[in-house]
Amino acid sequence: MTIKPTFPDATPFPLETAELAFLADVRDGLSRPQKALSPKYFYDAAGSALFEEITRLPEYYPTRTEIGILDRSGPEIAALLPTQAALVEFGSGSTVKLRRLLEHLDTLAAYVPVDVSGEFLRAQAEALSGDFPSLRVEPVVADFTRDFDLPGSLDGLPRAGFFPGSTIGNFEPAEAEDLLRRFGRILGQGAHMIVGVDLVKDPATLETAYDDDAGVTAAFNLNLLSRINRELAGRFDPAAFAHRAVFNSQASRIEMHLVAREEQAVLIGSDTFTFAAGETIHTESSYKYTAATFRALAERAGWTWLTVWTDPEALFSVHALRLD
Incomplete structure (x- = not known):
């Protein structure tokens, strides 16, 4: 690689x-x-650093809860994704959650972090490449709320999307549907998606x-x-x-x-x-969604809902989707 x-x-x-x-x-x-x-304009270099600080606060349950789900259910998540896939993370930020998945994704062909904050993105990509030297890393500086092209070097590889952190919740429901449709266009037919969704509480x-x-x-x-x-x-x-x-x-x-x-x-x-x-x-x-309301939203956007994983307290959820 x-x-x-x-x-x-x-x-x-x-x-x-x-x-x-x-x-x-x-x-x-x-x-x-x-x-x-x-809210997409929160994430310049200063905003990205502040958000990483937020994720470590005791009051902010989503990050640690989602990481717990990824740790416990990582083997099941990895088993759903195609082998030798290119994993595209939309709005990648730090690579904390991706690193948890990488422990289970032995057959991943390439990782494509996508973020508007170019300086922060490149720093994270370089650090990841240093820690996982056999992994092909192809960063793309782009606004994921607009259409963009993936690197041509990924042609022929099966695609999977990764959208953790309940960022989907930052969009009005109709906009969230449109966003999932856009992800489908970018990834292509047959693609899979792993999406983090915060739950009603x-x-x-x-x-x-x-x-x-x-x-x-x-x-x-x-x-x-x-x-x-x-x-x-x-x-x-x-x-x-x-x-x-x-x-x-x-x-x-x-x-x-x-x-x-x-x-x-x-x-x-x-x-x-x-x-x-x-x-x-x-x-x-x-x-904030229930598992059922997010499933309905994803299906309206053209995705097939596969399964969901949650924590014991049902604070957060991670959904698997496929574009048939």
């Missing part, structure tokens, strides 16, 4: 395109009656997980304003906003908001956006 220690040929996501898309999304989101920013557990005592999630949320300042000539004062997390039981989702502490106007490039005291920017929704 090919070893790639430096990844000079990682597929680039053009910087100009990224900046223009970011600016367009910010303008659109802050012009709505309910101001909103897409008591609101107190959910709200605590998204508003920790140490304030790391608050810093993660507020970093989005700092990123706008850094990349889009924004003039946000992050101290003028507060973090809020609340469970919307009617929609079955956690909502994260940034709340204006006072009336203010913010310049972003040549645009000015005004905020009333108490007005919020909706930065993230995290939908």
Whole structure:
């Protein structure tokens, strides 16, 4: 197998395109009656590092619970995937969960981490290649919410997708269906998918997980304003906003908001956006599913549902899908 220690040929996501898309999304989101920013913009280098810190917090159960499922059910998961497959991880971030699966994926031909944060992606890919020198690693810098091409070197290999962490919950249900359809187009007919899905549970557990005592999630949320300042000539004062997390039981989702502490106007490039005291920017929704409701969603998106694994307390779930 090919070893790639430096990844000079990682597929680039053009910087100009990224900046223009970011600016367009910010303008659109802050012009709505309910101001909103897409959670995909959390993950610059600073945001990615903060999220990794969040995953280690005692309040944040999803990461350790999902890792527990992968550890216990890894042999069953591996048995469902085709041999000599290319495993594509959408929004890869760190490789913590992938490493747990690799213990069971002896026949994996290639690993393709996909992420918008190119610097962080390459660092993780290089570290993984150093630890697993026989594994072919093909990083792709891309926004997985848009269509992109996989490296041509994967032609002829069976494909599998990996989408852990309940990132699927960050999308409105109709958008989540569209995303699964997009993954199907990218991976192709016959592909498999392993998807992490957070489950419905008591609101107190959910709200605590998204508003920790140490304030790391608050810093993660507020970093989005700092990123706008850094990349889009924004003039946000992050101290003028507060973090809020609340469970919307009617929609079955956690909502994260940034709340204006006072009336203010913010310049972003040549645009000015005004905020009333108490007005919020909706930065993230995290939908919670039952096993049955996620199965129905996946099947509407064209996937065949195969099975699900959960932890003993039924906090989290990992689903296996196939595109027939």
